[in-house]
Amino acid sequence: MAHENFSFRKTHECSGGRARCGILTTPHGKIHTPNFVFCGTKGAMKSISTADLRATDAEVMLSNTYHMMLQPGADMVVKNGGLHKMLGWEMPMLTDSGGFQIFSLGHGGVANEIKGRRNFSHHCKRTLLEITEEGASFRSYIDGTKHMLTPEISVQVQRKLGADLILAFDECTPFHSSRDYTARAMERSHRWELRSLDEFAKCNDGSQALYGIVQGGIYEDLRKESANFVSQNDFFGQAIGGSLGGTKEQMHEIVAMVSKFVDCSRPTHLLGIGGIGDIWNGVKNGIDTFDCVHPTRLARHGGALCVPFLNTGGEFININNASFRGDISPIDDNCDCYCCRNFSKSYIHHLFKAREMLGGQLLTVHNVRFMVRLMATIRRSIENETFIDEYRKWTALNFKNCQN
């Protein structure tokens, strides 16, 4: 058995739907699913310490192979005793394979391209050099040196980093690639995933479990083929990757479509999705884990997550807005985070206006705790068989938007 120290046990399945609760057991502890994986791409959550992250009851975080490989280097992580010890996070961890960087470094902008907006306003330059059967070559965004990432190298690096859950190396194809390219890239990703499995088998000591990745873009037959491929191979879980379409609505449709094809006995991760309504939609379709930079990035930019059906009428407020200048109430009266328990919107507004780092830190604490509580609310609703009602309540805004 390739993943002997890991297990995924479903504890409750929604009647009449695919939403389910489960416990994903890793050598560093249990993840109660559905759950959210917080992004510490470069070996750090931006603007929050691992101690504060722990205090929010978050259960799992991730780092990225590509970033850690370039800086400080996998061997330096080994010297520090591995990611868990180095970051002071003796809890479950996941590492992304670096496949996403084939996409994000190959195109000027990430969000715009994946959403099909084609608006390259960002200052980013391409640093992806070439994708071949062997792998992908990049120029380091740090010092311009050349680096190669192959399925073997990605698994070896992830082995050194030591996260519990690791991902096969894949190519995340952009929204604007043709069906033909998406199909060929998917097939190559499948060959890469087989090579990832082989490499994983060579060095597997039971401390890690490998996820396959379902590609195929927006095309149903490709998604089906890719899901079948992953199911037929000995991956512990599967991640849904690649382009999910050009709009939120299309993304929801594609998640619903793809999730029907995956092996539902395995844990299923949805890569890169983290909006509130998006998570409800994912869980409804049987997704167990999510990861996304959205909550933490939003926080640094002044966005405070809030319950959409209370007052605000949206998934977040922008604390920079002048309307909060004199608002001495907390962001969320019902939130038990350090930020909401102690500080007013007026104060956080001031911190942002004054460009004090603490503003982003406090909002990060709030947004992380918000996500942790959101996932707990979702789990409870599944266990109580109130999932569909709660789903409707939390996504009413999305329905409204769809109708208009």
Place this chain on the structure above:
RNA sequence: GGUGGGAUAUCCAAGUGGCUAAAGGAAGCAGACUGUAAAUCUGUCGGGUUUUACCCUUCAAGCGUUCGAAUCGCUUUCCCACCA
């Protein structure tokens, strides 16, 4: 008292005859953000309307030169520097 240098939109600051409602910053106002090259980026930023267009007011104040002035001349006011 004398000589020289200044006065530009909320602030700082370009501009020295027409392409100027006026570069560039900052502040302000709003938006975006979804496997993080993002504590970032974008838009807006004198007033008004029937807002892809037009009208009004504006470069200290007044008068003048000119077809045309933030830009040239004179006068006044205020600020700065140096000399008495």
